[in-house]
Amino acid sequence: MSREVRQRFDVLVVGGGPAGVAAAVRAAEAGVRVGVVDDNVNLGGQIWRGGPEHEKETSAAGWISRLRASGATILCGLRIFHQPEAGVLLAEGHDDLHVLSYTKLVLATGARERFLPFPGWTLPNVTGVGGLQAMVKSGLPIRGKRVVIAGTGPLLLAVAAYLREHGAEIPIICEQASWSSLARFGVALFGQPGKIAQGLQLKRQLAGIKFSANSWPLAVHGKAAVEAVVIFRRGQTEAIACDYLACGFHLVPNIELPLLLGCQIQRGYVRVDDYQRTTVQEILCAGEPTGIGGVELSLAEGQIAGLVASGQMTEAKKLFGARNRARYFARSLDRAFRLRSELRRLPSPDTIVCRCEDIRYSRLSRHTSWRSAKLHTRCGMGPCQGRVCGTSTEFLFKWNPDSVRPPILPVRVESLAAMSSELDLECSGVSGGHK
Amino acid sequence: MTAASYDVVVVGAGIVGVACADQFARRGMRVAIVDRDMVGAGATAAGMGHIVVMDDSEPQFSLTRYSQTLWQGLRLELPDDVEYEQCGTIWIAADDEEMAEVWRKREYYNKRGVPTEVLDAQTLQRLEPNLRPMAGGLLVPEDAVLYPPCAARFLSERAQAHGAKFLLGDSVAQIGQGRVHLSHGLQLAAEVIVNAAGAYAPDLTPGLEIRKRKGHLVITDRYPGFIRHQLVELGYLKSAHSVTSDSVAFNVQPRRTGQVLIGSSRQQGAEHREVDNEILVRMLKRAQEYIPDLMQMSALRTWTGFRAATPDKLPLIGPWPADKSLFLAAGHEGLGITTSLGTARLLADHITGAKPEIPIEPYLPSRAAKVEVHA
Numbered sequence A: 001m002s003r004e005v006r007q008r009f010d011v012l013v014v015g016g017g018p019a020g021v022a023a024a025v026r027a028a029e030a031g032v033r034v035g036v037v038d039d040n041v042n043l044g045g046q047i048w049r050g051g052p053e054h055e056k057e058t059s060a061a062g063w064i065s066r067l068r069a070s071g072a073t074i075l076c077g078l079r080i081f082h083q084p085e086a087g088v089l090l091a092e093g094h095d096d097l098h099v100l101s102y103t104k105l106v107l108a109t110g111a112r113e114r115f116l117p118f119p120g121w122t123l124p125n126v127t128g129v130g131g132l133q134a135m136v137k138s139g140l141p142i143r144g145k146r147v148v149i150a151g152t153g154p155l156l157l158a159v160a161a162y163l164r165e166h167g168a169e170i171p172i173i174c175e176q177a178s179w180s181s182l183a184r185f186g187v188a189l190f191g192q193p194g195k196i197a198q199g200l201q202l203k204r205q206l207a208g209i210k211f212s213a214n215s216w217p218l219a220v221h222g223k224a225a226v227e228a229v230v231i232f233r234r235g236q237t238e239a240i241a242c243d244y245l246a247c248g249f250h251l252v253p254n255i256e257l258p259l260l261l262g263c264q265i266q267r268g269y270v271r272v273d274d275y276q277r278t279t280v281q282e283i284l285c286a287g288e289p290t291g292i293g294g295v296e297l298s299l300a301e302g303q304i305a306g307l308v309a310s311g312q313m314t315e316a317k318k319l320f321g322a323r324n325r326a327r328y329f330a331r332s333l334d335r336a337f338r339l340r341s342e343l344r345r346l347p348s349p350d351t352i353v354c355r356c357e358d359i360r361y362s363r364l365s366r367h368t369s370w371r372s373a374k375l376h377t378r379c380g381m382g383p384c385q386g387r388v389c390g391t392s393t394e395f396l397f398k399w400n401p402d403s404v405r406p407p408i409l410p411v412r413v414e415s416l417a418a419m420s421s422e423l424d425l426e427c428s429g430v431s432g433g434h435k
Numbered sequence B: 001m002t003a004a005s006y007d008v009v010v011v012g013a014g015i016v017g018v019a020c021a022d023q024f025a026r027r028g029m030r031v032a033i034v035d036r037d038m039v040g041a042g043a044t045a046a047g048m049g050h051i052v053v054m055d056d057s058e059p060q061f062s063l064t065r066y067s068q069t070l071w072q073g074l075r076l077e078l079p080d081d082v083e084y085e086q087c088g089t090i091w092i093a094a095d096d097e098e099m100a101e102v103w104r105k106r107e108y109y110n111k112r113g114v115p116t117e118v119l120d121a122q123t124l125q126r127l128e129p130n131l132r133p134m135a136g137g138l139l140v141p142e143d144a145v146l147y148p149p150c151a152a153r154f155l156s157e158r159a160q161a162h163g164a165k166f167l168l169g170d171s172v173a174q175i176g177q178g179r180v181h182l183s184h185g186l187q188l189a190a191e192v193i194v195n196a197a198g199a200y201a202p203d204l205t206p207g208l209e210i211r212k213r214k215g216h217l218v219i220t221d222r223y224p225g226f227i228r229h230q231l232v233e234l235g236y237l238k239s240a241h242s243v244t245s246d247s248v249a250f251n252v253q254p255r256r257t258g259q260v261l262i263g264s265s266r267q268q269g270a271e272h273r274e275v276d277n278e279i280l281v282r283m284l285k286r287a288q289e290y291i292p293d294l295m296q297m298s299a300l301r302t303w304t305g306f307r308a309a310t311p312d313k314l315p316l317i318g319p320w321p322a323d324k325s326l327f328l329a330a331g332h333e334g335l336g337i338t339t340s341l342g343t344a345r346l347l348a349d350h351i352t353g354a355k356p357e358i359p360i361e362p363y364l365p366s367r368a369a370k371v372e373v374h375a
């Protein structure tokens, strides 16, 4: 049996991205006992992770050093997988199990990329957009490589700039959204000084890169890996040779843990009040799970959640204005990058949709619900637990996701076996067979 | 209102219901089958899919063995996704006392024509190197495993091909007197109504003695070849002394994918579907006693299901004495995947007056009444 570590916190934060870090900082600086858990070895979440180079970024460096000085306990490399009883979360470490008790809980579990299936998308060197950036951050050589970037969302631009800075050649960025919805997004940005600066900065970094709206990938060709991607652009198809296709269709919130804990979900996001409180007592939520909105919104919500969790309501209120402005931006994001229905027709009958279980489109299209598809094809029953294909089929077939059961992430059997330690361990077999 | 009329209306499209619908439809009857959910979404979705011969009682043996031969006969027709694998069962003996049980069981099976092989400690170790050293075991090579939801779907498609009509997403509110009342007002008329609603059968037929017995399962990631047979403990001799109603036993299954399905638990009176940590932990610790390395495997999912338990551990198959239009095919406890095929044949033989291959008497619902008289 692995080692068991027990700790108790006044405020426990799940997620060490901008939202979680900000929450932990504001709570810990008030002197309460704070713990912040993240499943990665490094703090920082999707955007700040990636080690020392990235901690130099002003805002990241500021927040992370503030966290280190705040007295909060940083628990990296732990995956929260279950709540065996109210007020207690279980986390699996590399070779131990952590039993974390809390008085207040802040969920800051972030978001992941949405992938959509199309012919060839499972070939090597087809990656996520943020995914490729992460690979480069952890050492993948990209200098001189041709990278086509496709999908939707602001991440396309941010990553294009990043990859180019690291020597990649970007023949084109294909954004599925139309110019008109992008224009509306542009308009919404005027209320956002920070964003405009960021946009301008990117503009300089992106100068000369071909950017196409109304454009998306149709198929990937290649033998052992990507050799070319066929895209749809200006009403025509076009093959572009490349070494990588980085493709992602905006972000989806990680709401599995909030769901497991019984938080109410509204239109796909965790429902919170002005104080970032969920519908479950003692549980708050901040960042992407309440709505995809970028770093500034995550920071504002995180701070509010941390302040509220540590009883600083007046302080929290002062941030409502900033938070609400950032939220306005978030809502415009959702509208601007809404997926067009043509993308539902991307997969061909033999396109794999569920990579864990190798389930192809034609086997799924016969079903009328996610549950039926899961049950009869085992789609979504692999190690990713449907995080990839559940998200794509939700869009492709308009299926509703299923309920969530522990463990919300795959864990060692021994971690499940440690879920309850006060029990009487006397085991008895009964009647033979015992099916 | 004029009701659509059928020869048979089956309530419940679990594996038992679809097997019945298939049998009736193949015999030329006009069949409808109603389920409030989809095909195979009840206990059938939760079951392990062990096609196993059991010897708790003579009738249990007859029905499981008969059913197993029916599965064997279907084998070539089963689509690939049913994942029928004749991997065999090994009943594990932890000590000499249990080894004596191995010999008894072998005697019993051999007398009835079921091939078996007694395994000594070394042979068992060779066949299943990941098992902790044990006294020995009994290999029953004709036992098999399958994936129940796809088996149910296969039977439902066969029934449909023979004209059975599926009414899915419709809840049945009431049955009896040749009428099936759906919740939103529709009525079906039927000569024969089959209550195959599994653990929910008593909701429709009050007075039926069926209790829910909850079970937990855990499935791992893929570890091809880790175990090769369904492995089940023979430990019931010792637990005969235990009077706790909740229990766990070592019972693990190799899936074709290389995944390992870990069972099993039994809880009385638990009505909610959520995972109960305490019993799950007990179940896993039990498994650990047999296969320590199981603990290092990655567990992907856990789930629960309700077995439909009768007081004498035998299913209820045949006419319900209080209503001559009403028949039962329910109460299959932990063996309904196995015994679905036998149940369907027996019931269809009984109703059509054909000669059954095994006697139906031990399973007739009227026995319940007898039990009461003597009690």
Ligand SMILES: Cc1cc2nc3c(=O)[nH]c(=O)nc-3n(C[C@H](O)[C@H](O)[C@H](O)COP(=O)(O)OP(=O)(O)OC[C@H]3O[C@@H](n4cnc5c(N)ncnc54)[C@H](O)[C@@H]3O)c2cc1C
Pocket (backbone or CB within 6 Å): A014, A015, A016, A017, A018, A019, A020, A037, A038, A039, A040, A044, A045, A046, A047, A048, A078, A079, A080, A081, A108, A109, A110, A111, A112, A113, A129, A130, A131, A133, A155, A158, A159, A251, A254, A257, A286, A287, A288, A289, A293, A294, A295, A298, A409
């Ligand atoms: C792949 C990817 C790359 C991105 N790159 C950029 C970029 O370059 N520029 C940009 O402006 N925006 C980027 N974004 C958007 C960015 O993530 C958000 O704007 C912002 O980081 C959100 O912060 P957050 O704190 O809400 O969530 P996140 O940064 O996502 O942090 C959540 C953290 O919680 C952890 N977590 C979740 N569940 C558990 C659990 N059960 N147990 C333990 N830990 C858990 C996650 O691993 C993660 O570290 C990216 C997003 C993604 C998905």
Ligand SMILES: Cc1cc2nc3c(=O)[nH]c(=O)nc-3n(C[C@H](O)[C@H](O)[C@H](O)COP(=O)(O)OP(=O)(O)OC[C@H]3O[C@@H](n4cnc5c(N)ncnc54)[C@H](O)[C@@H]3O)c2cc1C
Pocket (backbone or CB within 6 Å): A435, B011, B012, B013, B014, B015, B016, B017, B034, B035, B036, B037, B038, B039, B040, B041, B042, B043, B044, B045, B046, B047, B048, B049, B050, B051, B052, B170, B171, B172, B173, B196, B197, B198, B199, B200, B201, B203, B204, B214, B215, B216, B217, B264, B304, B305, B306, B307, B308, B329, B330, B331, B332, B333, B334, B335, B336, B337, B338, B339
């Ligand atoms: C953990 C576990 C492990 C098991 N392992 C095995 C094994 O290895 N081998 C084996 O042979 N058996 C096993 N079993 C037992 C097996 O799963 C069941 O006996 C079998 O699935 C019962 O099938 P059924 O069709 O009777 O019931 P169900 O599959 O439950 O079907 C009943 C159907 O009736 C429907 N229904 C109920 N009420 C209504 C209503 N009012 N209106 C409309 N529809 C209604 C339900 O929606 C459901 O679909 C196991 C069971 C469990 C729980």
